[in-house]
Amino acid sequence: MRVDFTKMHGLGNDFVILDGRKEALPVLDTVTAAAIADRRKGIGCDQLILLENCDQGDADFRMRIFNSDGGEVEACGNAARAVALLHGVSAKVLTDGAVISLEPTDGGATVDMGEPRFDWQSIPLDYAMDTASMPVSWGPLCNPIAVNVGNPHVIFFVGDTDAIDLGNIGLEIEHDPLFPERVNVNVATVQSKERIKLNVWERGAGLTRACGTGACATAVGAMRRGLVERKVMVELPGGALQIKWTDDNRILMSGPATESFRGSFEWSDYADGE
Known part of the structure; x- marks a missing residue:
């Protein structure tokens, strides 16, 4: 055929x-x-x-x-x-x-993209914990936030995202038993109240030039921690996406x-x- x-x-x-x-x-x-x-x-x-x-x-x-x-x-x-x-x-x-x-x-x-979910069962995690600041670490990455935006994401906020060897550590985190359905790994740097720089290790695909759900999850995670406004630009290696978390709890993603x-x-x- x-x-x-x-x-x-x-x-x-x-x-x-x-x-x-x-x-x-x-x-x-x-x-x-x-x-x-x-x-x-x-x-x-x-x-x-x-x-x-x-x-x-x-x-x-x-x-x-x-x-x-x-x-x-x-x-x-x-x-x-x-x-x-x-x-x-x-x-x-x-x-x-x-x-x-x-x-x-x-x-x-x-x-x-719908509504984000933060409860540990919806990520899902292997056991209960606070998804706003998870008491776990992998090498230089620690205390991430977890969110499900249709698929599971864990987000680490660091001083310099490019200093993290995500190509090496991403696979380890993706397959950690903490994440029974595996997980997408995001490493982000907040550059201002309106802009975030992001690198993503995508579950089942590896390092990627852009990840729309990763941008959504990272933006919402940063908003949940009060690091940025409710509308931000997320800069990925392939380009930028605009993410807005509306007052009625919807995530709007715009880009090319x-x-x-x-x-x-x-x-x-x-x-x-x-």
Whole structure:
């Protein structure tokens, strides 16, 4: 079966998007997703995005998200902006994390990512603790804040984010038994009341140039600690995102998305895992 795809990115965080809304696609499993995402033998991407029809009344369609290791995850803010740009009009989209709202803008989108969750069971953590200042540490990183914004994040605030070897310590934290569903690791420096600098180790993908949910989680974490205002710019290696935490407890993320190219492939070339 020949399948069309669209390659897109949000601030360098790149996606292969498969649209199964008009014609149903074969079952996408972990092996196939990882093979398509492979940068040497496949098309190559940080996440593989599958769009499907759904029968949930308040959603226009469903978005499924597979990391480059083939694992399916709950949310991806950068992918949501890319899908908004591809879809072309406002929509409500079902993800495994929540129903989110997309609003395409000139060259990007604003996404209502829903409400953050702070209770330890929602992260989830392996045992109860205060998620606003967790009494744990890994090397130079200590006392993080944890938040679920559709997927789990832990955020460390440091004096200089670039001084932290996140490529080395990120994997250790991601797989720590404290996080039974693993975790995304964010290391941030508050530069002013309106700006945060951020590096992210993404669960199942590693170091990334941009992470939309990481920007949301970090901004809300900084707001919860009173470090920044309720509307900030979060600067990632790939560029900046604007994050607003509204008075009615919604997270609004705004930023660019770009279509790179379109193509097609034979499903069997990747379904075999070769």
